[in-house]
Amino acid sequence: MSPKLIDCGLSRFLPEDQPQGQSRKTLLGTGGLGALGTPGYMCSAYIRTNKFREASEVYSFGVTVLEIVIGQIQSEAISELLEDPETLLADYVSISKKCRDHRPVFEDGYVHIADLLTKLAASSVSHIVSKRISMTAAMRCAMEAASQAPTANEIQAMRDEVERLADEIKELRALSEEAEGRRLAAQQAAQRRCLVCYEEQVEGMACAMGHFICKECAAGQTRGLLERLQLDESLLEEHRSHGGHMKCVDPACRETYDDSSVARALPSEIFALYRASQDTVIEHRMWMDLQAQFQEQVTHMQRQFELQEGRRSSQASAEVAAREETATAEFLRRQYPNARMCPRCRHGPVINENCYDLQAHHGEERGAGRGRISNACPGCDFFSREWSDWAPWDGVMHTGPRG
Structure with missing residues (x-):
């Protein structure tokens, strides 16, 4: 320059x-x-x-x-x-x-x-x-x-693109609002009236007949049931008859709530207590079945023993009778090595399985006219809830009170 x-x-x-x-x-x-x-x-x-x-x-x-x-x-x-x-x-x-x-x-x-x-x-x-x-x-x-610098055509193209994007955003917003409307409509359609609080709710549980209770009421009903089971023996027996499942809140309904519905409706801590209560019911049923089997075995052995006693000839020696009694006692000793006997009258053997708290089911109704459960000594009515208070069986058959 x-x-x-x-x-x-x-x-x-x-x-x-x-x-x-x-x-x-x-x-x-x-x-x-x-x-x-x-x-x-x-x-x-x-x-x-x-x-x-x-x-x-x-x-x-x-x-x-x-x-x-x-x-x-x-x-x-x-x-x-x-x-x-x-x-x-x-x-x-x-x-x-x-x-x-x-x-x-x-x-x-x-x-x-x-x-x-x-x-x-x-x-x-x-x-x-x-x-x-x-x-x-x-x-x-x-x-x-x-x-x-952009040309006039480029500026117009950018304006057109901005308008197109604005229209697209407007269309997407309309679609989103429409989808949200459908979701709310579906949610309202799915709402059911709770039989306890009478509120329209979506989440909860229902029995096979469709009787519905919401999540909040389900938690309260379950917690109250578990507390009453500790105080009311008749309610406990009814609960056991239902297999540990909670009965429908409708008094006229005989259905129970299935476990999957209960699991979805209850908080985890309350559902854990509910399952523990069911486990207790199952253990009780197993114990009752074992007790019934044991009683049947004892009754059968007593009948066999009485039958053998009746068939003995009056000329049979006391030695033969003692040998048979010893054989029976040996069989029971081998079959039930942990058997006990009454410390007062020496009635035995007394056999217990699974549960060592004899007070837990003492005096309970067997149901269907089968009488009550008795864990007392049949010879002298001695009773103690502690298994350790019963004397170890001496291996001798004692069938009546001893002086």
């Missing part, structure tokens, strides 16, 4: 005579004895050395850009921006701050452009000549910005 003019800017719009002594008269050359140019557009280095170069014209270019940014020509505002180079650090930070104080308010779309122009002006009027931007670099930046 070959500098030809230092009179660039907006000086041609200046009045003929300025109060500050400025003049719009310019010179078209750089020859002569002194620095030639329009006051306000000449850099201090050119005025001081009278040497004109490209950086001198870049300075004039920067002043012109500042005039464009703040919307004012040579005035006090420009003077404030460009103080004496000895005291002014003319960089982007200081100049941009002063430009924001003087420039008009831009619309949002033009603030970025004003900042770019301010940065360009700051790099053009730097008092350090070597730091000033070259005109070639300024032109290259302008050309790159112009080439990167």
Whole structure:
């Protein structure tokens, strides 16, 4: 670039005579004895050395850009921006701050452009000549910005894409609202009235007849049932007759709630207590079955023994009878090595299996007219709930009270 003019800017719009002594008269050359140019557009280095170069014209270019940014020509505002180079650090930070104080308010779309122009002006009027931007670099930046700017077709395409995306979002929102409406409708359709609180609920449990109770009421009903089973023997017997399953809350219904429904409706801690109660019922049923089997075995052996006694001839020796009794006792001793006998009358053997708490079922109804369970001695009515209070069986058959 070959500098030809230092009179660039907006000086041609200046009045003929300025109060500050400025003049719009310019010179078209750089020859002569002194620095030639329009006051306000000449850099201090050119005025001081009278040497004109490209950086001198870049300075004039920067002043012109500042005039464009703040919307004012040579005035006090420009003077404030460009103080004496000895005291002014003319960089982007200081100049941009002063430009924001003087420039008009831009619309949002033009603030970025004003900042770019301010940065360009700051790099053009730097008092350090070597730091000033070259005109070639300024032109290259302008050309790159112009080439990167979107065309009218691209802008329209982007607007069309934004509108398409907005319509798509609107359609998706409508579909989401429709799906949510269907979900709420399905939830309302699935609601049933609880037989306890009479509220419309979705989650709960129902018996085979469809009698429904909600989750909250199911937890309360189960907790109350488990507490009453500890106090009411008749209720406990009825609960055992149902296999440990909770009966339907409808008094007229004979159905029970299946375990899968109960598991879904109850909290985990209450369901664990419910299952433990069922296990107790199963253990009780197994114990009753074993007791019945044992009684049948004892009755059968007694009949066999009595039959054998009846068939004995009056001439049979006492030795034969004792041998048979010893054989029977030996059989029972081998079959039930942990058998006990009454410590009072020595009635034995007394055989117990599985449960060592003789008080747990003592006096309970067998059901169906089978009488009550008795764990007392049949010879003298001795009873103790502790199995250890019964004496170990001595291996001798004792069938009646002893003196």
